[in-house]
Amino acid sequence: MTGLDARVVVRRPAFTLDVTLAADPGEVLAVLGPNGSGKSTLLGVLAGLLRPDEGHVRVGDELVTDAAARVLVPPHRRGVGLLAQQALLFPHLSAVGNVAFGPRAHGVPRREAEQRARELLAAVGVAELADRRPARMSGGQQQRVALARALAPDPHLLLLDEPLAALDVDATPAMRSLLRQMLRGERFDRPKQTAVLVTHSALDALVLADRVVVLTGGRVVEQGPAREVLARPRSPFTARIAGLDLVPGTACPEGLRTADGVVVTGRSGDGAALPTPGEPVVAVFPPSAVAVFAERPHGSPRNVVPVRLAAIEPRGDMVRLRAAALPGGPHWVDGLAADVTPAAVADLAVEPGAELWFAVKAAEVAIHAAD
Amino acid sequence: MSTTPGEAPARRRPDDHETGVGVPRLLWVPAGLAFALIALPVLGLALKADWPRLPEQLVSAAALDALRLSLLTASISTVLCIVFGGPLAVVLARGRLRGLRLLRSVVLLPLVLPPVVGGLALLYLLGRTGLVGRGLDVAFGVTIPFTTAAVVLAQTFVALPFLVVSLEGALRTAGRRYEAVAATLGASPALAFRRVTVPLVLPGLASGAVLAFARCLGEFGATVAFAGSLQGTTQTLPLLVYQLRETDVEAAVALSLLLVVVAVAVIAVAAPRTTADGRL
Structure with a gap:
């Protein structure tokens, strides 16, 4: 069984994205790259929000995108979760309502969904905010709730789009280590999470990811275990973000x-x-x-x-x-x-x-x- | 922003210490005149009223009929605006059709068209010899002009843009990002619309509905042209006021004040929602 297996080709007037990605189940893959290297396009294709010109996406054992066979499973049926830079919590729902949203959408009865939401909120350290609306939470608290919400439906693949970039400096280290523990199943009774992490930060990649792929101009220029790629950069971009x-x-x-x-x-x-x-x-x-x-x-x-x-x-x-x-x-x-x-x-x-x-x-x- | 669990960030509040950037003094004069133009006539109306006799003028048979009819038709028209204008706003905000821009300008027509012209247009469409009216008459024996239904149609016609514009703005502000998040959580487009989009734009829908209701209540031109002024059937409050303005000035003033009170109540209901930041 694979966690993720994808080949994505998207032709845009300005550039062509052409990458092959693979992750084992439970593996976290970091995608590093300068702005305009195609990271957002790649996430869009994995989430099912964009149709690639060529290639396929396999999540777990399910083929969710195949350009040749005209397969395009819609976003809500592919079990691909998303945690973005902005928490984007539903402003009209409490923290519990937000976290229970995914399970409810999958038909879990309300009581059960809310019970699970409270457990997840406790796991991410914000149990006491359960009944609060997002407007009355800090940015760091909102991102914790957003993480709980993204994990609640047990996605086969979790996309992390610079999840720490919008947090203030004080909130980042705690959120980074929480993210690591949740992804590795060390903090809550769940299996290791297969994930693709888009980031600009070498530290995030080192702490959170097992492997790193460096994208430049729509192509993979380097890849390998996170520690190795960042310690021995072979491209100016990688060296720069690794601080070398x-x-x-x-x-x-x-x-x-x-x-x-x-x-x-x-x-x-x-x-x-x-x-x-x-x-x-x-x-x-x-x-x-x-x-x-x-x-x-x-x-x-x-x-x-x-x-x-x-x-x-x-x-x-x-x-x-x-x-x-x-x-x-x-x-x-x-x-x-x-x-x-x-x-x-x-x-x-x-x-x-x-x-x-x-x-x-x-x-x-x-x-x-x-x- | 604080990260201590359990501690909420300080909410922004108007602060006496903030001096802000001043308003140029020159603007105070025209601003004051504009305010006076709006407020003084209402004051004039209040001074003109015969306060001791006000209650008996308000409970005359014609006045009660007109009030009942006004509230009934304005309510029905507002519901029609929501039922038909709501989906129209969704199409305008989210649709990807060509010609949507043209469609949007057509929807705005009743805002800029003199209402009496709108009334005439409705009459020539739905009158007994009109394009659709003739068919209705022949096929079902139904005639619309000069009935209560005509009042409702005229009011819906003029009030629709208020609801559509307000709701479309709310939909655009809410954006599609929340819907995309809902999809990644497993919500189908229909579920995301019901559980995310609709609650998000509810304040916009509410203020649009209140504006539409107020517009319906004040409707005059289109109603007079399309529905006439028959007591109990088509004579709404503004029409009765207009009829009484020469024969019984004091009754006309009394009913006008009633409309002012209703208008103030409407603003009181709508204002907190629209002045905050568009959110509840």
Whole structure:
């Protein structure tokens, strides 16, 4: 039995979405991708709100969409639930009424549906709000009720569309761990939930998902176990959301050679030998490993490159300096980040537009094959 | 927003500390004149009234007949507006037909058309020699003009757009997102409509119905043209007021005040729903 098996092709004037997805029963699959990469279109097809031009969707053992055979089971009959960024609780119903809505729609008697709704509300930690209308709940409380509501009809597949994106910072960690426990059946007596999670956050993907698929321009560019994909990004987008710096190039004995001939010295990312020279590879390093200088540093075994300072962004206790290419300088420095202390920024006394040197030790640079 | 369980977010309330952005002073003068234009005539009516004799003027046979007929026909017309205008609003808000835009402008016609023209149009459609009227007469021996049914039709004709516009707006504001959520929870389109869409637009439907009822109660032009002014059958309150305005001014004033009271009651019922944020 499969949890989800889908091939989805949607042709739009601007781009084509063409992806194949699979999830085992109880598996959570994260879909990462920049805006416009086709994530919403993909969810629409899985939910039955959109008809694909080609392909099929199989949820559990049931074929719910098949473009060739003209199968399109309507949304309410495919057992696919949705938890979106906005809670979208029915404003005229209490929390219990909202959660009981799904079971009631499936013909469960009122008393039983409400009993189950109260149990679920207790499981998501808002038992005391059972009789309250959504207008009298905070955003975090509403999203908890929305999670209980989405799980109440026991969907074969749950779609999570950036479920934490609209919550305020204080509410996010608790909701994230609740989501994890509910999806894994650790908090309520239910089986592990098969789910597709669309997110922009590497942390959400790491905490909630078993596997990750990275979508760019309508295609899957990377996939694999969440930890692996995010620790060894092979595309600039993945590196960026994983908070890592990435330089593409080809393998050379020292590590990596960029398209313009600059050699980046590094070590093999997986501990094995470096890939054969000439193979496509990426060099990956954390922004915290990048040292920043106003003048070219001398005499240390570092990779050093001149950049233009594009932006200064606060990042927790640190400050992130974002690089752009200098006129006539290497292009691949575009978007590289360096995390430094506020004191270091004050010492540098720089503003965006200034010319700086980024340096990173060879020992911090991991070289991965980029297939 | 707070996340402490059991604690609701503070609800927004008008706050004495808020100064807001002031209204330009220049606007106060025309605004005051506009208000005076609406409020002063009603005051004039009240001053003109012969208060001690008011009760006996209100209980004359003609007045009671007119009041009873007005309430009856306006109620029936409002129900017809809901039964037929409600589905029309759903089609206009949710339908995907071509020509819907044209349909919408046609629905608005009674709002901009002089009511007496509407009455004449109804007469030429349903009169004994009219397009549909002749058929009704020949086939069933039914004639509509100058009956209570004609009053109801005339009122429904002029009041329909009020209900349709108000409800269509509510449907558009509610959007389709809640219906999509209901579908992912397993609700069929019919169930989602009944349990989600209808409750969501209920305030809009209520305020539309109240507006339609008020419009029916005040209807004059279309009624006079299509139904005439026969005491007990087609003479509603506005028609009686118009008839009495020369022969018995004080009775006319008394009945006018009655209509004002009903209008104020209607506003009192409708206002809290429309001024909040469109939600209950």
